[in-house]
Amino acid sequence: xxxxxxTAPPRRTTSPAKPGRDGSRKRVRKALSSRALPYxxxxxxxxxxxxxxxxxxxxxVGISFxxxxxxxxxxxxxxxxxxxxxxxxxxDFSSEIGLSLLRSLAVTLAFxxxxxxxxxxxxxxxxxxxxxxxxxxxxxRTLFLIPYALPVFTxxxxxxxxxxxxxxxxxxxLRELHLGSGETYWLLGDNAFISIVLVQVWRLWPxxxxxxxxxxxxxxxxxxxxxxxxxxxxxxxxxxxxxxMLAPVNQVLVLVLFLWTFNDFNVPYALFASSPPPSADLVxxxxxxxxxxxxxxxxxxAMSVLLxxxxxxxxxxxxxxxxxxxxxx
Amino acid sequence: MHESRSFRAIRAVGLxxxxxxxxxxxxxxxxxxxxPLGDVQNQFRWLPSxxxxxxxxxxxxxxxxxxxFANSVIVSSCASVLSVTLAILAAYAISRYVFRGRxxxxxxxxxxxMFPGILFLLPLYLIYVNIGQLTGVRLNGNLSGLxxxxxxxxxxxxxxxxxxxxxxxxxxxxxxxxxxxxSPIRVLFSIVVPAAKPGIVAVLVYSFITSWSEALFxxxxxxxxxxxxxxxxxxxxxxxxxxxxxxxxxSLVVSIPVVAGFLLMQRYLVQGLTAGAVK
Numbered sequence: 001x002x003x004x005x006x007t008a009p010p011r012r013t014t015s016p017a018k019p020g021r022d023g024s025r026k027r028v029r030k031a032l033s034s035r036a037l038p039y040x041x042x043x044x045x046x047x048x049x050x051x052x053x054x055x056x057x058x059x060x061v062g063i064s065f066x067x068x069x070x071x072x073x074x075x076x077x078x079x080x081x082x083x084x085x086x087x088x089x090x091x092d093f094s095s096e097i098g099l100s101l102l103r104s105l106a107v108t109l110a111f112x113x114x115x116x117x118x119x120x121x122x123x124x125x126x127x128x129x130x131x132x133x134x135x136x137x138x139x140x141r142t143l144f145l146i147p148y149a150l151p152v153f154t155x156x157x158x159x160x161x162x163x164x165x166x167x168x169x170x171x172x173x174l175r176e177l178h179l180g181s182g183e184t185y186w187l188l189g190d191n192a193f194i195s196i197v198l199v200q201v202w203r204l205w206p207x208x209x210x211x212x213x214x215x216x217x218x219x220x221x222x223x224x225x226x227x228x229x230x231x232x233x234x235x236x237x238x239x240x241x242x243x244x245m246l247a248p249v250n251q252v253l254v255l256v257l258f259l260w261t262f263n264d265f266n267v268p269y270a271l272f273a274s275s276p277p278p279s280a281d282l283v284x285x286x287x288x289x290x291x292x293x294x295x296x297x298x299x300x301x302a303m304s305v306l307l308x309x310x311x312x313x314x315x316x317x318x319x320x321x322x323x324x325x326x327x328x329x
Numbered sequence: 330m331h332e333s334r335s336f337r338a339i340r341a342v343g344l345x346x347x348x349x350x351x352x353x354x355x356x357x358x359x360x361x362x363x364x365p366l367g368d369v370q371n372q373f374r375w376l377p378s379x380x381x382x383x384x385x386x387x388x389x390x391x392x393x394x395x396x397x398f399a400n401s402v403i404v405s406s407c408a409s410v411l412s413v414t415l416a417i418l419a420a421y422a423i424s425r426y427v428f429r430g431r432x433x434x435x436x437x438x439x440x441x442x443m444f445p446g447i448l449f450l451l452p453l454y455l456i457y458v459n460i461g462q463l464t465g466v467r468l469n470g471n472l473s474g475l476x477x478x479x480x481x482x483x484x485x486x487x488x489x490x491x492x493x494x495x496x497x498x499x500x501x502x503x504x505x506x507x508x509x510x511x512s513p514i515r516v517l518f519s520i521v522v523p524a525a526k527p528g529i530v531a532v533l534v535y536s537f538i539t540s541w542s543e544a545l546f547x548x549x550x551x552x553x554x555x556x557x558x559x560x561x562x563x564x565x566x567x568x569x570x571x572x573x574x575x576x577x578x579x580s581l582v583v584s585i586p587v588v589a590g591f592l593l594m595q596r597y598l599v600q601g602l603t604a605g606a607v608k
Contacts, residue, residue, distance in 0.1 A: 037513055038422040042434065045419035045488065052449065052481045053441060059452035074462070076455050126347055129340045132332075140344065142592060144351055149591035152542040153559045154580040158354045161361065161573050169357055172373035202354065207602070214603035234336055256442070263445045265545040266559070273563065274548075284545070287447045292549065297451050304448040311443050 064301035073295060086302035097290075101303060103278065104286040105310075111197060111282060112261040118201045119257055120250075123208025128238065131216050141213070148206035156270030159199045163187055187271065192280035199267050204260065208253060215249035216242065251322045255315065262311065283307060362578035369573040384578035388565075391575055396554070397561035398583065401541055404472055404557055408479035409487075409536040413529060416487035421517050423488070424495035425503070435492075441485040446545045449481050454549055470552040478546040483536040490535070490601040494528030495521060531597035534590045541587050558583050 063076065064086055072079035092098040126144060130137050147155060162169045163186035175182030186195045219242065227237045265284040268276050274289050276282070287307065291300025361369060362384055364377040388394050423431060457468040468474030502524065503516045511519070522529065544559040551557060562583070565576045591598065 035428075038426040038428040038431070041418040041422035043418075045415040045484065046434070048415055048480055048484060049437070052453075052477060052484070053437075053444075056449045056452040056456065056481075057444075059456060060448050063452065063455065073455075074458065077459070122347065125343055129343050134340070140348070142595065144347065145592070145595065146355060146588060147351060149538065149588045150584050151538070151559070151587060153544060153562060154358075154584050155354070157562065157576055157580055158358045161577065162354060162357055167369055167371065167373055167573060169353070169373045202350065206351075210599055211603045214599065234333070259443055265446060266542060269544050269548065270559075270563070284445055284447050287445075288450075288545070291447070291451055297455065300447070301451050304445060304451065307445050308443075308448055311445070315443055 060301050061305055063298055064305050066298045068296070068298035068301075070295035073297065076297070079298070082298060086298045087306070089299060090302050090306060097299070100281075101283075101286065101290075104281045104283045107193070107279060107281055108262060108283040111193070111200075111280075112258050114197050115200045115204065115261045116254060116257045118197070119205040119208045120254065122201070122205040123212045123253075126205075126209045127212035127216055128242070130213065141209075144209055145206050147203045148210075150203065152203065152266040153270040155203045156199055156267050159195065159202070160187065160271055163195050163198075188277055190279045192272070192277040196268060196271060196276075196280045196282075199271065200261060200264065203267075204257060208257065211249060211253045212246065215246050219245045251319075255318060258318075259311070259315070358577045358580055361574055362581050364574045366572065366574055384572075384574040385582070387572075388575045388579045388582065391572060392561060392564040394558075394561070394579060394582075397556050397558045400472060400551075400555055401558040401583070404475050404479065404547075405537045405540040407472075407476045408483055408540045409533050411476070412480050412483040412487045412536055413491075413533050415484060416491045416532070417517075417522065417529065419488050420491035420495050421521060424492050425500070438485045438488050441481070446482070449478070450546060450549060453478055453481075453546075457550070469550050471555050472551075475546060475550050475555070475557070478550060479540045479543060481546075482543075483540055486539070487532050487536050490532045491525070491528065493601055494525045494532075497528075498524045527594070527597040528601060531594045531601050534587075534594045535598055535601070538587045538591060541583075 063079075065082060065084070066072075066076070066079040067082040067085065068076050068079040089095065089097055090101055093102055130140065134140075161167070165171060165183060165185050168186070170186060171180075171182040171184060174180040174184075185191060223241055223245075224237060227241055232240065263284055264282065265288065268280055268282045268285045272280060272285075274285065274293065276285060284307075287300055287303045290303060291297055360375070360377060363380045363382065364374075365379060365381050365383065368374055368378055419434075422428070423435060453474075454469060457474050461467050461469065468477070498521055503520050506516045506520050507513065542559055543557075547557045547560045551560060562576070562579060565572050565579065
């Protein structure tokens, strides 16, 4: 995935020269320490990984098999074993709980699909327009980057104000442009979906821009010169040269954007606190609500585990399909 | 390269559109922050009726913003310094040595990008409650617990980015020092770290920013005293009126430090953020 990681350096050999000065015992000790060294360096990070990732994850899987509600919260180790009950409840689509989880998952997938597409389209548009030495390229890129640098909650708060019915700039502008009544509730009902997409695209498209600009920079310019000699116009160059050359960049970019969007909690939380309207009921806030509002941690954990499995399948499937297509091309 | 007139026109229109989309919310934030309350309670107006700095004074008393600010500074600094320190050691091992388990560790770090934060939140919350009962050390409802949980996202990302930076430092540099008899640890701290300094600062900034923005863990693991900005800012709108002018002033105040940091380190951040995708 990463350039630095893929170019594996050869094993480091310690002090190849000076055999006369180093005694054999010293050399052995040195070789030993060098073999242990990477593990020593990794140790602290590994310990914390264990502490914040591995143990909580195993615990999470564990409590998904427990009947863990508010009665057992303080002494959750004594909570009764529930087997697969939590999982059964989460995927029982004839009950309200299962059905609302399914609905939330569908909303989240639609949300991710729209956001990733919009971000990519805006990103490729911006990157293409800035591809050659345009005047003001640097300052423009800096301006475009600001939304990405802004704390997530401030972005969401600004948009919440802009989208508010009476005092918001969106309704005000629509009214001035005679494009609507100017009395739309953007944060309620189905409109909430549009709002949450807007906020997320606004803050994430600069990442697509950055990545695509960097990707385009690594395409050799003589390829374009050759294409021009062959009489290819700008659109043909884009279709036949830029896009194929960007395939590996796109593969990672789309995946990262998808995972960030799918797992996002901060934007819906800042816009709607913990009770979003159904059209913006993203899955992470849905699980959050099921766990902390009703204090049913067993169910919440089962849902999180299902979510992780889902993402695992999607990611592996995506990588397999896109890698194969790249090799075929 | 030849540029047709139509392409130039498209470029002007496209860039202007993107610029308006980007700048409109920023303009709304800045202009609203200097409006009197009356201006934000009725219809939106593009310009303030009178410009005032009152909102910037009032924000500190409407909610305990200074405390939330301090909490955020503490949590974000500790979490980012801790994760970058751990990441420097780990990234050095990964980028310079081949060892058993290297690939497993690398993949584990990468795959944490995929995990929903909520998966860690529930168990961590329960573990904290347990630790509190067993040892009397309270980890939920204060900053130390929050700092540890922020490592769940900042540590893997720091390792990932730093491996990329270390890979750009010519290996001849530290190999020469090793041949001269310097210990690997010395090589790391007197050669690799100084050479990768901009990259390290960039990772520090990035991890500070993500920590500054984080609301999921903060909403559960903090109490009234230990709230961070990501959670505390909501309090401006739970009062009798919604003080939009103060909210925007507060948003501006809490954004400026991180945006400034980001833009200052822009060059190196871009390099690190895109390293994973490009090539």
